[in-house]
Every structure is written in structure tokens, then in C-alpha cells.
Amino acid sequence: MSTVCCIDLCRFFVQGEQTVRALDHVNLEIDKREFVCLSGPSGSGKTTLLNAIGGLDKPTSGEVWVAGQRIDGLDKADLANMRLHHIGFVFQAYNLIPVLTARENVEFVMQVQGVTASERRDRSMALLKEVGLEDMEERRPAQLSGGQQQRVAVARAIVSNPAMVLADEPTANLDSVSAEHLMGLFVNLNEKHQTTFIISTHDQRVMSYARRLIGMVDGRIVTDEIR
Amino acid sequence: MTRMPVTILFRLAWRNLWRNYRRTLIMLGAITVGVWAMIFMTALMRGMVDDMVKTAVRSLPGHVQIHHPRFRDDPSIANSLPPPGEVLVDALSSDQVVGWAARVRVPAVVTSERDTRGTTLVGIDPEAESGLSFIADDMIEGRFLQSFEDDGLVVGRKMLDNLETKLGRRVVVMSQDAENEIIDRGFRVVGVFESKLETTEERFIFTGRKTVQSMLNMNEDVSEIAVVGSSYRDVSNLLRLQQVLGPEQELLPWYELDIYLGSMLTMMDGFVLIWIIVIFLALSFGLVNTLVMAVFERVREIGLMQALGMRPAMILLQILLETLLLLLVGLAAGNLLAILTLAALSDGIDLSIVSEAMQMMGVANVLYPSLQIGDIVLADVIVIVLGLIAGLFPAWRAARYQPVQALTTV
Known part of the structure; x- marks a missing residue:
């Protein structure tokens, strides 16, 4: 069973009298443990595809299946529940909740899931150690650098063992050293935890890490390369 | 279905509250002052009404009163009661009863050498009246009655002025006896009282109960038995006296004896409610604005929490918890400030500068704010619910x- 399956997926936006085809009949299947990069220029539909897969946006037509469950018809509460249990997110920026410490941010998803306090603490500390932030657990996001914040977000994304992690331009705001570090972390976690990673990017350095590179232009998949 | 993660919602709500601490402090200041105003002004109004009711209750009705069922329509000798029997006296000796007094009360005309006035002649037992009615405490000249057989007359200052007579002079009091015969008798004015209300000074003249009973040939009969309990606010225990009364005896609480006063208390409750709601409405604009701004500033963050799996109901609950915490902190500060202010004013507020207006309202020159737990709870509940x-x-x-x-x- 594939982790993600998109069938004839369309997402159109109406702007004035013009219809923008952000996703134009996309068919895609991503298996477990895959490390996929969605590449393409701005406006090619990478983020729209990630949003549709993550249940953040509703497609105009077509089907989206995540972990064997069709999600394109779910209501807001069920979509939230699906994201809570199956998907980890890493966004480009504004990734963390500013009033929570690094550890509390990592624990956030588990807390919403209802995991016990001791288990939350153990798992979050283990993940923070894994991403190299074990000494910064009590720091708030404002006290962390951009790279450190992204690493906390990565720890949060995988701490509850989701089926996949969706990362939207995760290195866009990082310097090259931090970007390299983050991608190394992604690859390591993909191998160690066998979590599926789907990363949207137009950064060549990020694409070099991908074992499967999907190219998009004008809402269509134009290349799908296994490396 | 995932449970509501109350701990994290509380943590987020509390910390979000202090993100923009200046805005939160301003809003807290507004809530504190608003709640203080609600409780403080309510305590002042309660104090005023308390004083009015206590003054009125001390002007003879008592907390409850026993009389003949027709006495209120026709306060004549014909509608008198027999003296309290053993069973009633036993009931009146209970812990619920602070004091009671049997009186004779008849319409009368009092004539001096210069003028004649209509009034009510009240025959009392001065010992029983102690602590029950105002008269003994409000003497300004002469002496108070010494026993229920005293044949001196105590009149109000205004009545003395009206009759153009003086302490020590004799007046004639005329009324009807049990046979509807006109009876008159001379009395010497032995004392003068002053009341908060001039009408009371004109309305009543007092002498010993036995003296009136003898004058009107009514044996030991009485017109009314006034009973006072521990508080005018709750007379339910006193109303149980009805069980030992006969069919020719009626028991009424003060608020039915003086409907104006009773309705004033009800009106006061309504006024307190309106007052609290009006203050809250003024507050609510600031409150809604603060919360809308707080939400507006965090749209991305709310989107992030939704993306991470927070259901809409949790988002709603989190903002409501933020509101609740803001209200609770404001209420705590407002309540404390009000209690401290009222404690500082426990010796009363001197309003003698507007003494005439206060007298018109039947209120003393010194106003004692009356803080009631019920009013604090009402203000707090209204603020929380409407908030x-x-x-x-x-x-x-x-x-x-x-x-x-x-x-x-x-």
C-alpha cells in the first residue's frame, strides 16, 4: 500500500475572469520510506500539491489517499485528526509556536494526541538530542537561530512517528551550512525511522539529496526521476 | 476522537495572554475598574436601601406583624386581637425571634390649646419596644415612657410644632372605643422624639399600652404584635409563626405591610442587574477588540496549530480559555479592590452635605455600604458569562x- 496516492488531482483558483490551474490532473503515487523532492519554478504547483496531500487544502476534483484513507472529502475536524496522526509538517518559516519552549513545541503534537507527560518528555528529549538541540530544550523560538528553529520543527514533525513528513521549502530561509545540516538530518531520519519525506523546493542543493525527483510545471508533473 | 488536551490549551492561553502584556494590562485595568465599580456602587445602593428598609421597619411594622385580618382595612378597636396566648408566647420565645411587642394602635385626634391634628395613638410597652422600634433611641426632649402603664404622652417634634405646644403641657386625645363611642382624655406631653422622616413625627403619638386599653375599654386586647428576627432579608422562619395562629389572626411580612418598600427591594435587585450589565457592555467593546486583535495577530500561528492537528473546536476553546483567564484575573483584582475600598469605608460615608435630599429618601446622613456575597457572585457570574x-x-x-x-x- 502506498503512503500517498493522488488520482487525477485538480486544484483551480479563480482570479477575476481567469482560472489558474494550480494542479492540473496530477497522478502520483509515493511509497513508504521514499525521499521525494518536488521541484519546479514558483507557481508550478509544488506547494499546492503538498497542501492537498496534507489535507490543508481541498482539491477541485480528483482523489487524495493518505495511508490508505481517502481524505479529499473529509471535514475540517477529520482532516485535523488525520494530520495529527499521519503527517508531520515542516514549513518554510513561522514553524514554531512562539510562546512554547523548544521541548514544548516538540511535545505539542503528542500532547494534542493525548500521550502521557513522561512519555512525551522522553520522546521529545530523545528527538532534540538527535537533532543536536538537547541543551536548548527550555529556549523559546525567539532565542533560537533559523536553523535551530527548523531542527526543532523537524523533531516535532517526526516525534509521533507519522507516515510521512511534508516539508515546504524548508531551507528557503537558511544559510548554506544550516541547509546542508537540515538535509543531512532529513536523510538520516528517513533512513533511521523509515519515514516518507516529501519536500518541495527549487534549491538545487536540496534536490541533490532526493532519491526521487518530481519536476512540476504549470500544475503538471513533467518529470519523475528515480535516482 | 482525540480528547481535548486541556493542559496545553491552558498553557497556550495563559502565555498568549502575556505576549502583548501592555494590551493585556490595559484590558485588565479596565476589567478591574469595571468590576470594582459594579461591586462598590452596588454596595452603596444596597447600603442606602438597607438603611431605608431598616428605618422603615423600625417605624413600627417589625419584620413580621400579627393582626386581625380586617385591621389593615379598618384599624378600629373592633378589629383587635386577644392578648397573645401561651402557645403564641412560647413560639415567640424561640431563637428565631429577637424581640416582639404587643401594641394598641387607633386613629385619634390630638388637640392642644391652639390646634388640632389627626394622628395615630399607639399604646406600647416600652420595655418590649427596646431594640424593636425607633422611639426610645430618638428622644430629643423630656423622657421616654417608663412602663406599659405610663400615662404620659410622647410626641414627634413636628407634631409639637404643629400643635404649637410645648413639653410639659397638656393635650387632649380623642378616639372611639369598642362601642364606637367618642372617648377623650387629657395627656401631659412628657417626651419629644425626632425621626428621620417628618411624616413619622406627625403620624404617631405614644403612651403606655395599658393606658390606651383602659381609655378605650378594650380590656387586654391589642391591635398588633410586631415581631423582629435576625434579618429583614430573610423572614421565612418568622412566617412559620402562622402555624400557631388562629383563623382571626393574620401574619404578614414587612414587605407586604409596606408594599412600596417591598417593591423597592425588588426594584433594587433589578437595578443592580441593569447596572452590572451596563458597565459590562462598556467593557465588552474593549474586551472584544483585545481578543480580535489577539486573534488577528496570530492567524499564521492558528493555521500552524490547525496544520499540526488541532481541531477547530480546540482552537475555539483555546481562545475562550484566554478570555476566561483574562476575565478571572480582572475579576480577582476588581473584587479585591472593591472589598478593600469597602473595608476602608466601613465607618460610613458622611453625606451630611446633601442631608435634605437624604432625608427625603428616608436615609441617614451617614451611608454604610452593604457588601453582600450574592452581589459579588452576581457581578462575577455576569462578567464571566457575558465575557x-x-x-x-x-x-x-x-x-x-x-x-x-x-x-x-x-
């Missing part, structure tokens, strides 16, 4: 954000 209703709009708005739109909001 949460006010918080519903921003909370509902936050819960309705589409994650993808919220996440891309600049």
Missing part, C-alpha cells in the same frame, strides 16, 4: 480559518 459570549466571536472566527489560507497570511 465568554463576547469572546465567542473572535474564537469562532479563529476556528473558521482555513489552514492553507491562515498559513499564508502575512
Whole structure:
């Protein structure tokens, strides 16, 4: 069973009298443990595809299946529940909740899931150690650098063992050293935890890490390369 | 279905509250002052009404009164009661009863050498009246009655002025006896009292109960038995006296004896409610604005929490918790400030500068604020309930954000 399956997926936006085809009949299947990069220029539909897969946006037509469950018809509460249990997110920026410490941010998803306090603490500390932030657990996001914040977000994304992690331009705001570090972390976690990673990017350095590179232009998949 | 993670919601709500601490402090200041105003002004109004009711209750009715069922329509000798029997005296000796007094009360005319006035002749037992009615405490000239057989007359200052007579002079009091015969008798004015209300000074003249009974040939009969309990606010225990009364005896509480006063207390409760709601409405604009701003500033963050799996209901609950915490902190500060202010004013507020207006209202020159737990609870409950209703709009708005739109909001 594939982790993600998109069938004839369309997402159109109406702007004035013009219809923008952000996703134009996309068919895609991503298996477990895959490390996929969605590449393409701005406006090619990478983020729209990630949003549709993550249940953040509703497609105009077509089907989206995540972990064997069709999600394109779910209501807001069920979509939230699906994201809570199956998907980890890493966004480009504004990734963390500013009033929570690094550890509390990592624990956030588990807390919403209802995991016990001791288990939350153990798992979050283990993940923070894994991403190299074990000494910064009590720091708030404002006290962390951009790279450190992204690493906390990565720890949060995988701490509850989701089926996949969706990362939207995760290195866009990082310097090259931090970007390299983050991608190394992604690859390591993909191998160690066998979590599926789907990363949207137009950064060549990020694409070099991908074992499967999907190219998009004008809402269509134009290349799908296994490396 | 995932449980509501109350701990994290509380943590987020509390910390979000202090993100923009200046705005929160300003709002807390407004809530504190608003709640203080609600409780303080209510205590002042309660104190005023308390004073009015206590003054009125001391002007003879008592907390409850026993009389003949027709006495209120026709306060004549014909509608008198037999003296309290053994069973009633036993009931009146209970812990619920602080004091009681049997009186004779008849319409009368009092004539001096210069003028004649209509009044009510009241025959009392001065010992029983102690602590029950105002007269003994309000003597300004001469002496108070010494026993229920005293044949001196105590009159009000205004009545003395009206009759153009003086302490020590004789007046004639005329009334009807049990046979409807006109009876008159001379009395020497032995004392003068002053009341908060001039009408009371004109309305009543007092002598010994036995003296009136003898004068009107009514044996040991009495017109009314006034009973006082521990508080005028709760006379339910006193109303149980009805069980030992006969069919020719009626028991009425003060608020039915003086309907104006009774309705004033009800009106006061309504006024307190309106006052609290009006203050809250003024507050609510600031409250809604604060919450809307707090939500508006955090649209991306709300989108992030939704993306991470927080259901709309949790977002709604989190904003409502934020509202609740803001209200609770404001209420705690407001309550404390009000209690401290009222404690500082426990010796009363001197309003002698507007003494005439106060007298017109039947209120003393010194106003004692009356703080009641019920009023604090009412103010707090109204603020919390209406505050949460006010918080519903921003909370509902936050819960309705589409994650993808919220996440891309600049």
C-alpha cells in the first residue's frame, strides 16, 4: 500500500475572469520510506500539491489517499485528526509556536494526541538530542537561530512517528551550512525511522539529496526521476 | 476522537495572554475598574436601601406583624386581637425571634390649646419596644415612657410644632372605643422624639399600652404584635409563626405591610442587574477588540496549530480559555479592590452635605455600604458569562480559518 496516492488531482483558483490551474490532473503515487523532492519554478504547483496531500487544502476534483484513507472529502475536524496522526509538517518559516519552549513545541503534537507527560518528555528529549538541540530544550523560538528553529520543527514533525513528513521549502530561509545540516538530518531520519519525506523546493542543493525527483510545471508533473 | 488536551490549551492561553502584556494590562485595568465599580456602587445602593428598609421597619411594622385580618382595612378597636396566648408566647420565645411587642394602635385626634391634628395613638410597652422600634433611641426632649402603664404622652417634634405646644403641657386625645363611642382624655406631653422622616413625627403619638386599653375599654386586647428576627432579608422562619395562629389572626411580612418598600427591594435587585450589565457592555467593546486583535495577530500561528492537528473546536476553546483567564484575573483584582475600598469605608460615608435630599429618601446622613456575597457572585457570574459570549466571536472566527489560507497570511 502506498503512503500517498493522488488520482487525477485538480486544484483551480479563480482570479477575476481567469482560472489558474494550480494542479492540473496530477497522478502520483509515493511509497513508504521514499525521499521525494518536488521541484519546479514558483507557481508550478509544488506547494499546492503538498497542501492537498496534507489535507490543508481541498482539491477541485480528483482523489487524495493518505495511508490508505481517502481524505479529499473529509471535514475540517477529520482532516485535523488525520494530520495529527499521519503527517508531520515542516514549513518554510513561522514553524514554531512562539510562546512554547523548544521541548514544548516538540511535545505539542503528542500532547494534542493525548500521550502521557513522561512519555512525551522522553520522546521529545530523545528527538532534540538527535537533532543536536538537547541543551536548548527550555529556549523559546525567539532565542533560537533559523536553523535551530527548523531542527526543532523537524523533531516535532517526526516525534509521533507519522507516515510521512511534508516539508515546504524548508531551507528557503537558511544559510548554506544550516541547509546542508537540515538535509543531512532529513536523510538520516528517513533512513533511521523509515519515514516518507516529501519536500518541495527549487534549491538545487536540496534536490541533490532526493532519491526521487518530481519536476512540476504549470500544475503538471513533467518529470519523475528515480535516482 | 482525540480528547481535548486541556493542559496545553491552558498553557497556550495563559502565555498568549502575556505576549502583548501592555494590551493585556490595559484590558485588565479596565476589567478591574469595571468590576470594582459594579461591586462598590452596588454596595452603596444596597447600603442606602438597607438603611431605608431598616428605618422603615423600625417605624413600627417589625419584620413580621400579627393582626386581625380586617385591621389593615379598618384599624378600629373592633378589629383587635386577644392578648397573645401561651402557645403564641412560647413560639415567640424561640431563637428565631429577637424581640416582639404587643401594641394598641387607633386613629385619634390630638388637640392642644391652639390646634388640632389627626394622628395615630399607639399604646406600647416600652420595655418590649427596646431594640424593636425607633422611639426610645430618638428622644430629643423630656423622657421616654417608663412602663406599659405610663400615662404620659410622647410626641414627634413636628407634631409639637404643629400643635404649637410645648413639653410639659397638656393635650387632649380623642378616639372611639369598642362601642364606637367618642372617648377623650387629657395627656401631659412628657417626651419629644425626632425621626428621620417628618411624616413619622406627625403620624404617631405614644403612651403606655395599658393606658390606651383602659381609655378605650378594650380590656387586654391589642391591635398588633410586631415581631423582629435576625434579618429583614430573610423572614421565612418568622412566617412559620402562622402555624400557631388562629383563623382571626393574620401574619404578614414587612414587605407586604409596606408594599412600596417591598417593591423597592425588588426594584433594587433589578437595578443592580441593569447596572452590572451596563458597565459590562462598556467593557465588552474593549474586551472584544483585545481578543480580535489577539486573534488577528496570530492567524499564521492558528493555521500552524490547525496544520499540526488541532481541531477547530480546540482552537475555539483555546481562545475562550484566554478570555476566561483574562476575565478571572480582572475579576480577582476588581473584587479585591472593591472589598478593600469597602473595608476602608466601613465607618460610613458622611453625606451630611446633601442631608435634605437624604432625608427625603428616608436615609441617614451617614451611608454604610452593604457588601453582600450574592452581589459579588452576581457581578462575577455576569462578567464571566457575558465575557465568554463576547469572546465567542473572535474564537469562532479563529476556528473558521482555513489552514492553507491562515498559513499564508502575512
